Amino acid sequence: xxxxxxLVVALLLLSLSLVAKAPDIVVVKGEGIYENxxxxxxxxxxxxxxxxxxxxxxxxxxxxxxxxxxxxxxDIVIAVLKMIFDAGVSDVVFLQPVSEEYWKKSNLAExxxxxxxxxxxxxxxxxxxxxxxxxxxxxxxxxxxxxxNFELEIVKEFFDVDVFINIPIAxxxxxxxxxxxxxxxxxxxxxxxxxxxxxxxxxxxxxxFIAQCIVDLNLLRKADLIISDMTNVIKTNGPGGPGEIxxxxxxxxxxxxxxxxxxxxxxxxxxxxxVLTVQKGFEAGLGKIDLNQLNIVEFEN
Amino acid sequence: xxxxxxxxxxxxxxxxSSQTSKExxxxxxxxxxxxxxxVQFYKGDDLFFLINGGxxxxxxxxFVDVAAADYVHSSLGKLYVEIYKxxxxxxxxxxxxxSKASSLVKIxxxxxxxxxxxxxxxxxxxxxxxxxxxxxxxxxxxIDYLMLMSLITDKIKEENILPETFTKYEKExxxxxxAYIMGPLALNNVYSFGFQDIFNVESAVMIDTGxxxxxxxxxxxVQKCEETYRNVSDFMMRTNRFSSYSSEDNTLFSVTDRxxxxxxxxxxxxxIIVEIS
Numbered sequence: 001x002x003x004x005x006x007l008v009v010a011l012l013l014l015s016l017s018l019v020a021k022a023p024d025i026v027v028v029k030g031e032g033i034y035e036n037x038x039x040x041x042x043x044x045x046x047x048x049x050x051x052x053x054x055x056x057x058x059x060x061x062x063x064x065x066x067x068x069x070x071x072x073x074x075d076i077v078i079a080v081l082k083m084i085f086d087a088g089v090s091d092v093v094f095l096q097p098v099s100e101e102y103w104k105k106s107n108l109a110e111x112x113x114x115x116x117x118x119x120x121x122x123x124x125x126x127x128x129x130x131x132x133x134x135x136x137x138x139x140x141x142x143x144x145x146x147x148x149n150f151e152l153e154i155v156k157e158f159f160d161v162d163v164f165i166n167i168p169i170a171x172x173x174x175x176x177x178x179x180x181x182x183x184x185x186x187x188x189x190x191x192x193x194x195x196x197x198x199x200x201x202x203x204x205x206x207x208x209f210i211a212q213c214i215v216d217l218n219l220l221r222k223a224d225l226i227i228s229d230m231t232n233v234i235k236t237n238g239p240g241g242p243g244e245i246x247x248x249x250x251x252x253x254x255x256x257x258x259x260x261x262x263x264x265x266x267x268x269x270x271x272x273x274x275v276l277t278v279q280k281g282f283e284a285g286l287g288k289i290d291l292n293q294l295n296i297v298e299f300e301n
Numbered sequence: 302x303x304x305x306x307x308x309x310x311x312x313x314x315x316x317x318s319s320q321t322s323k324e325x326x327x328x329x330x331x332x333x334x335x336x337x338x339x340v341q342f343y344k345g346d347d348l349f350f351l352i353n354g355g356x357x358x359x360x361x362x363x364f365v366d367v368a369a370a371d372y373v374h375s376s377l378g379k380l381y382v383e384i385y386k387x388x389x390x391x392x393x394x395x396x397x398x399x400s401k402a403s404s405l406v407k408i409x410x411x412x413x414x415x416x417x418x419x420x421x422x423x424x425x426x427x428x429x430x431x432x433x434x435x436x437x438x439x440x441x442x443x444i445d446y447l448m449l450m451s452l453i454t455d456k457i458k459e460e461n462i463l464p465e466t467f468t469k470y471e472k473e474x475x476x477x478x479x480a481y482i483m484g485p486l487a488l489n490n491v492y493s494f495g496f497q498d499i500f501n502v503e504s505a506v507m508i509d510t511g512x513x514x515x516x517x518x519x520x521x522x523v524q525k526c527e528e529t530y531r532n533v534s535d536f537m538m539r540t541n542r543f544s545s546y547s548s549e550d551n552t553l554f555s556v557t558d559r560x561x562x563x564x565x566x567x568x569x570x571x572x573i574i575v576e577i578s
Contacts, residue, residue, distance in 0.1 A: 064353055066433070128350040174358055174486040177496065195349045198357060205357045205486070207496045237399055237490045239354035242417065269560065271542055274496050 022049070024294040025254035025263060030301035033231055033251070034108055037079035040227065040253040043297060050225045051163050053088030058161030059119075060095045062169050062184055063102045064127055067241035069234040072169045074106035076229050076251065080165060081115045089163075095155050096187045097121030125155050128191035136190060144219055144284065147212035150200060153190040158221065166223035170230040170252070170264035172238030175205050176214070177274045178265045179239050181226045181257040182281055185217050211276035215284050218257060222286065226260050228252040235268055258287025259294055322368040322384040322428065325456045331372075332445050335380075338371035351383075361484035362395045363388030365427075372449070377442050378434065380449065385429040390462040391504070395481040397424035399490060400431075411461035412454045421450060426459025466517055466572075470508045478509035482516075492516065492577065499536050500573065501529045514577040523571045530568040537566070 022045040028036040041047050051057055059080065065071040077098070084092060098121055103109040109116060124135035131138075131153045139152040158164065168184035175198075176183055186194050201209025230250040237243030248267055254260050258281040265275045272278060282289035322342070329337040341351060344366045349356045351367060365386040372380045387393040397413065400422035406414040412425035423430040430453055432446070463471070464481060482488050482505040485498040491507045492514070494500065505518040520526035534554055538546045543556035543564070552568040558577075565576045 127353045172490075174355070174489050177489070177493065179354075191350055195346070198349065199346065204360065240352070242400065243490070271493065271495070271559070273542070274493060276496065 023254075023297040024256060024288075025252060025259060025296045027263075027296065027298040028251045028253075028301060029249055029299065031249060032301060033073050034075040034079045036251045036301055037076045037227060037253075038083065039299065039301065040251045041080075041083055041225075043299065044225070044253050047083035047087045050165070051084050051087045051089055054090045055162040056091040056093070056160070057084050057089050057163045057165060058093050058095045058157060059165050059167060060184060060187055061098055061167045062179075062187065063098050064096070064187075065240055067234070067243075069232050069243065069245040070169070070171060070239060070241040071102070071105075072167055072229045073231055074102055075108055076227060076231075077167060078106060078108050078112045078116070080167065080227060081119065082112065084165075085115050085118065092119045093157055093161065094119060094121035095158055095161075096125050097123050122155055122157060125188070125190075129189070131190050131192065139220070142216050142219055145216035146284075147201075147209055148216040150196050151193075152217070153193045154220070155188045158188050163224045164221060166226045166257070168226070168228050169233060170228050170261075170268060171233040172235050172243060172268075172270075174238060175207055175210055176277060177270050178261060178268070178277075180228055180264050181223070181260045182218050182277045182286070183214050185220075186214065189217070207276060211280050214277050215280040215286065218281065218286050219284060223255065223257060226252075226254055226257060228260055228264055230264055230267060233268070256287035256294070258282050258289055259291060260287075262289060263291060263296065320386075322366050322386040325384050325428070325453055326368050326370050326382065327372075327449065327452045331452055332448055334374045334377070335372050335445065335449075336374070338373060341367075341369045343367050358399070358486050358490075359385065359387075359396060361486045363392040363483070374445070377445060380432060380434045380446065382449070382453070383431045384453065387427050387429060389427050390459065391464055391481065392483065393424055393427045393429045394461070394463065394467075395483050395487065396429045397422060398480045399487065411459075412457075413461060414450075421446075423450065423454065424461060425454050425457045426461065428457050428459075430454075464504065464506065466504075466506045466519055467508075470506065470515070470517075475510045476508055477511035478507075480507040481505075482507060488516075492575075495540075495542065499529075499533055501525070512578065516575040516577070518573040518575075520571045520573075526571045526573060527568065530566075530573050533566065533573065537564075 026043040028040045170180040173179040197213040234243035369383040415422040421432040545557040548554035
């Protein structure tokens with residue numbers, strides 16, 4: 001009996017040490033976007049670290065742009081779907097719907113249609129989303145918010161899913177300079193709420209106010225996993241493009257939205273002082289700003 | 302008689318200026334088989350409900366209204382048209398200049414057209430138009446596509462008036478890329494000086510010759526220009542985003558950015574000229 005207890009303790013310590021050793025951010029560079037996404041999550045500890053059998057998973061993908069380099073490469077999303085279904089999840093919901101046209105941009109869509117077709121989307125959150133009692137919830141007060149002093153209208157299922165996976169693209173944005181993990185959460189808002197971010201500040205499109213609103217929005221729930229597309233992205237004329245496309249060819253995975261945004265901003269050559277969400281996100285306790293404190297592991301495939 | 306002519310002229314001018322983008326959209330049957338879908342029409346701040354990301358840039362240039370509609374053909378497919386009415390020709394030219402693509406077709410004096418992958422971007426007068434969904438592989442599509450473009454541009458009676466600063470560079474030739482800027486958001490799209498509007502942008506042209514990028518800012522008066530120049534000089538001397546500050550006199554200085562590019566900034570009457578190489 002004593003030996004068994006010791007074995008259990010040893011196994012527990014071993015598993016704890018494995019968790020402790022898991023990197024904070026994994027970066028995989030290379031051409032195979034689908035394979036590199038699988039590899040990145042594997043190096044983060046595997047999808048089973050983030051999802052459990054029978055769970056309900058919510059995905060938020062920045063897919064709703066036409067120009068190349070302005071939307072998440074669909075191969076990344078297909079890789080995520082493969083991993084979460086392999087992990088035995090019961091329900092996968094796109095918190096912002098993904099169109100059929102989007103899947104057509106991937107050569108892998110046809111061969112993975114069996115898993116794509118198992119997903120569902122919140123069609124009511126299709127741009128320009130309007131509030132409805134069935135699909136949205138009104139939040140009158142965001143705790144600790146500094147800028148959002150108005151009623152927010154957010155996709156209801158964001159709060160219902162067991163696991164939230166955020167899949168942004170790291171690219172230029174004329175007002176916020178970078179749009180990536182933190183800003184992607186604006187995809188959960190009705191259009192009316194998003195317009196308030198732009199117009200309710202001290203001046204129209206006030207960069208400081210918008211950045212603070214984004215940070216406030218992120219206080220509602222942190223992502224359980226972030227997989228950021230930094231493969232082929234626009235560095236100018238964002239968020240819609242067309243703009244100068246650069247190709248770092250990197251998949252960036254982690255859980256810390258502030259750190260991931262800072263890492264990507266630096267990699268894209270943006271001045272971190274200009275990406276106001278990073279400093280504000282750090283001040284709000286959303287993540288770490290000193291990348292030297294983090295275990296960032298980079299691979300090249 | 303003179304009074305009547307004057308009134309007719311006045312009414313014509315008024316009807317042109319009060320024309321909305323909605324009135325320019327062709328109706329169903331503009332060519333056999335094409336059916337017009339539901340028209341979306343937005344004015345002012347409601348533009349945010351049409352554009353997902355980037356509406357703020359249109360606002361900065363000066364947006365009036367937009368009309369958008371699908372045109373569906375049973376065998377040729379679908380076309381989608383957006384017609385933006387901007388406050389004036391310069392605003393329309395500015396937003397058009399942000400539509401980067403490899404080929405620009407200039408029909409003198411108008412319209413100007415940028416052909417992109419499955420997109421046409423058109424500038425005519427105070428209107429900026431996009432037509433998307435082109436499938437040139439389908440027989441008959443190209444002709445209908447061009448006919449639709451022609452129907453739209455013919456309804457716009459204005460001509461293209463270029464900003465003088467741009468014309469000056471155009472005459473010199475060697476324009477690889479260009480942009481017309483009317484605010485800090487557009488400036489951020491061509492070069493980032495930080496989120497603060499240190500140049501107090503009124504208007505500017507960006508000309509990329511392939512060797513050097515020139516941004517020429519124009520101000521409504523010399524005093525404002527000189528004050529802005531002094532503030533910019535002071536900012537660049539103190540900030541850590543630029544280094545190697547060197548000033549020749551009160552009208553010229555240079556700095557190096559973090560990417561190793563040299564910026565030469567000069568003051569000429571009501572203009573500040575930034576050369577980046």
